[in-house]
Amino acid sequence: DIVMTQSPLSLSVTPGQPASISCKSSQSLLYSDGKTYLDWYLQKPGQSPQLLIYEVSNRFSGVPDRFSGSGSGTDFTLKISRVEAEDVGVYYCMQTLQLSWTFGQGTKVEIK
Amino acid sequence: EVQLVESGGGLVKPGGSLRLSCAASGFMFSSYSINWVRQAPGKGLEWVASISSTSSYIDYADSVKGRFTISRDNAKNSLYLQMNSLRAEDTAVYYCAREGGGELVHWGQGTLVTVSS
Numbered sequence: 001d002i003v004m005t006q007s008p009l010s011l012s013v014t015p016g017q018p019a020s021i022s023c024k025s026s027q028s029l030l031y032s033d034g035k036t037y038l039d040w041y042l043q044k045p046g047q048s049p050q051l052l053i054y055e056v057s058n059r060f061s062g063v064p065d066r067f068s069g070s071g072s073g074t075d076f077t078l079k080i081s082r083v084e085a086e087d088v089g090v091y092y093c094m095q096t097l098q099l100s101w102t103f104g105q106g107t108k109v110e111i112k
Numbered sequence: 113e114v115q116l117v118e119s120g121g122g123l124v125k126p127g128g129s130l131r132l133s134c135a136a137s138g139f140m141f142s143s144y145s146i147n148w149v150r151q152a153p154g155k156g157l158e159w160v161a162s163i164s165s166t167s168s169y170i171d172y173a174d175s176v177k178g179r180f181t182i183s184r185d186n187a188k189n190s191l192y193l194q195m196n197s198l199r200a201e202d203t204a205v206y207y208c209a210r211e212g213g214g215e216l217v218h219w220g221q222g223t224l225v226t227v228s229s
Binding site: 001037039043049050051055060090092096100101103105106 | 147149156157158159162171172173174207209212213214215216217219220221222
């Protein structure tokens with residue numbers, strides 16, 4: 001299975017400040033179709049996970065543009081340009097290149 | 113509006129069985145692959161199983177292979193997870209989630225399965 005490793009595992013951010021989460025995969029997530037199968041999800045407290053970013057850098061419908069994804073191969077980053085109170089929760093990266101799909105451990109984001 | 117509603121969770125003894133259901137609405141159910149994802153209490157997310165739109169392709173996490181069976185009834189817009197030989201480590205909230213182009217676009221609210229004597 002592909003192992004996904006996130007860092008940091010927790011993050012405390014002042015509102016209005018940027019935040020960055022790293023996700024590394026144990027093998028390249030680039031497929032022969034040219035796409036890279038790495039997604040980001042946010043699970044807000046008491047809620048189901050919600051899709052933020054798919055295929056590294058594509059924001060899902062309705063996701064604010066303060067969220068951006070980047071990276072290639074095995075190294076990926078989720079950035080929040082200016083953190084807001086509603087952004088608290090646990091962020092997960094997930095690879096869908098190869099079954100069994102696997103998630104990172106999660107990064108808990110809190111507001112200072 | 114896309115809706116996925118899980119049901120069937122509850123308390124079961126180790127070695128027992130349980131069947132989860134996921135009722136879908138608001139989209140053409142028969143056109144999409146659907147997955148089960150679980151989350152143990154206080155833990156992260158774990159992909160469990162996937163079934164393609166016509167049930168032609170099915171796969172399972174190693175942790176449940178041989179014990180769980182995913183199925184669907186497109187006429188009833190429903191997804192199922194038959195769970196046998198349950199273990200304490202299967203205790204989790206189970207979510208059904210609809211794929212978009214591979215990513216999990218829509219999630220249900222989850223149903224809690226507790227395996228305990």
